[in-house]
Amino acid sequence: EAQVTQNPRYLITVTGKKLTVTCSQNMNHEYMSWYRQDPGLGLRQIYYSMNVEVTDKGDVPEGYKVSRKEKRNFPLILESPSPNQTSLYFCASSLSGLGGELFFGEGSRLTVL
Amino acid sequence: GIQVEQSPPDLILQEGANSTLRCNFSDSVNNLQWFHQNPWGQLINLFYIPSGTKQNGRLSATTVATERYSLLYISSSQTTDSGVYFCASYGQNFVFGPGTRLSVLP
Numbered sequence: 001e002a003q004v005t006q007n008p009r010y011l012i013t014v015t016g017k018k019l020t021v022t023c024s025q026n027m028n029h030e031y032m033s034w035y036r037q038d039p040g041l042g043l044r045q046i047y048y049s050m051n052v053e054v055t056d057k058g059d060v061p062e063g064y065k066v067s068r069k070e071k072r073n074f075p076l077i078l079e080s081p082s083p084n085q086t087s088l089y090f091c092a093s094s095l096s097g098l099g100g101e102l103f104f105g106e107g108s109r110l111t112v113l
Numbered sequence: 114g115i116q117v118e119q120s121p122p123d124l125i126l127q128e129g130a131n132s133t134l135r136c137n138f139s140d141s142v143n144n145l146q147w148f149h150q151n152p153w154g155q156l157i158n159l160f161y162i163p164s165g166t167k168q169n170g171r172l173s174a175t176t177v178a179t180e181r182y183s184l185l186y187i188s189s190s191q192t193t194d195s196g197v198y199f200c201a202s203y204g205q206n207f208v209f210g211p212g213t214r215l216s217v218l219p
Contacts, residue, residue, distance in 0.1 A: 088154060092207075099203035
């Protein structure tokens with residue numbers, strides 16, 4: 001089944017404790033991206049990747065890191081999480097970096113205390 | 114960058130009613146897509162519709178790229194249609210509208 005898989009789905013952590021949210025897709029998509037969703041602010045892009053080893057900042061990259069060493073994986077790293085990073089996070093992928101149908105993972109709800 | 118507006122922001126319907134959701138763009142429409150976020154938070158791609166009209170069951174969508182808007186039609190609404198509907202267009206990257214929150218009452 002074609003899908004985008006995120007883990008963990010739910011996480012409660014404390015300020016400053018490094019964490020990684022994994023994202024994997026099995027559709028051989030070139031384009032992958034991360035979004036956060038907050039009440040009243042909609043979906044905002046954090047980082048995106050047009051292909052392996054090619055990443056770029058989105059609208060709200062501060063406090064996050066990403067890497068794209070393999071085509072299928074695009075982990076989101078919070079080196080030192082803070083309470084303002086409490087949010088619902090989505091990973092998404094698309095066949096091409098020039099657009100195309102976008103598929104979302106199921107979301108990861110992160111709480112930073 | 115491109116600005117996306119959606120209307121109405123909120124909509125309450127009785128089960129069985131029809132509705133039209135609108136998405137306006139400030140610049141050229143590119144790779145227009147509609148998504149449904151269900152009450153459990155999942156985001157599902159409904160339509161990939163850069164131009165023209167598509168139908169999928171009770172849902173259909175029309176994009177008029179030259180006039181920078183897209184419409185999503187929901188006919189004979191059901192309670193399972195509740196949630197938030199987003200449109201998105203691709204510029205340098207995907208830009209999402211603020212969403213229309215739909216509540217379908219039994």
